[in-house]
Amino acid sequence: MMQIAVTAASGRLGQATLKALSACADPANIIGVARDPGRINVPGIDKRDGDYDSVEQMTSALDGIDTMVMISAPVATGTDRIKMHRNVIEAAKQAGVRKVIYTSVIGGPEAEGTRFAKSQQLNRQAEADLAVSGLEWIIARNGLYLELDLGHIIRANESGVYRNNGGDGRCGYISIDELAFATAALATSDACNGRILNLTSENKTQAELVELANEVFGLHVRYEPITVEQNIERFMADEKIAARGEEVVNMLSGCFECIEQGAFDVPGNFSEAAGRAPKSIREQFEEIRARG
Ligand SMILES: NC(=O)c1ccc[n+]([C@@H]2O[C@H](COP(=O)([O-])OP(=O)(O)OC[C@H]3O[C@@H](n4cnc5c(N)ncnc54)[C@H](OP(=O)(O)O)[C@@H]3O)[C@@H](O)[C@H]2O)c1
Secondary structure, three states: OOOOEEEEEOOOOHHHHHHHHHHHHHHHHHHEEEEEEHHHOOOOOOEEEEEOOOOOHHHHOEEEEEEEEEOOOOOOOOOOHHHHHHHHHHHHHHHHHOEEEEEEEEHHHHHHHOOHHHHHHHHHHHHHHHOOOOOOOEEEEOOOOOHHHHHHHHHHOOOOEEEEEEOOOEEEOOHHHHHHHHHHHHHHHOOOOOEEEOOOOOOOHHHHHHHHHHHHOOOOEEEEOOOHHHHHHEEEEEEEEHOOOOHHHHHHHHHHHHHHHOOOOOOOHHHHOOOOOOOOOOHHHHHHHHHH
């Protein structure tokens, strides 16, 4: 039976993808690979040790795997994410993996010159490395996680004002569960092999997103655009965000620069990937609300 592995599987997208795969394939043929597999809370699947820093460990983790979902490495101070992705691609080759789905990020050329450019570039590098690897591939360029910005908006309800440097730009948002659904579909069919697909639902401005969140979550928040410098200051004053370090603060502010510049206002290919239309942002908000 065809075995499907998800790597860096102990995070949000990894676990959601394993759950989505378990719903459409036999869990006995699904493998979660992580630095600490004990953190994968998906029943019935096989779990293996795999650190992106070790080609050797990743190669044994991928033994017998036909299709691998390679989750992009997270921003962390002192890590070389280009190298990590290369390690995983090399391990896939050595292990005889047939096909790789890489969870990249959306974004047009307007991202150049923003504080997100480095993150975008390293994702594009992984895409390029995969394209010349000799493996079959699909690039799933993920829209921005709806849950993350919703979390910011909910937290802003206390002051009643949500500020960032996204301005009037539109951004392709999508929930992690919707991404997982589409990724599982890509992993279980060869229909989209060799394609670069933008996995987004609706493209919304910050003000529109806030308005919808107000309606669905009963909030009273208004959106106020600020400059990127002001946003960096705001993030640095937020204990939770500042604790993740300057690189993350810059990357997050850079995301909003991309939104403002229109870099994330991309056409979506979700339906082609998933075999159904994406849920609306309202439906996704309602699902998140229902989950509590
Ligand atoms: N589209 C978006 O809006 C958006 C937002 C945030 C992030 N992202 C990108 O999408 C990726 C997945 O998102 P997520 O929400 O699932 O991230 P997440 O919850 O932060 O999970 C990151 C995963 O990477 C793993 N990891 C870290 N270092 C590793 C290493 N050396 N070897 C193997 N695994 C390692 C973590 O393992 P541990 O459990 O061991 O730490 C965890 O499983 C992120 O890594 C980031 O590149 C996209």
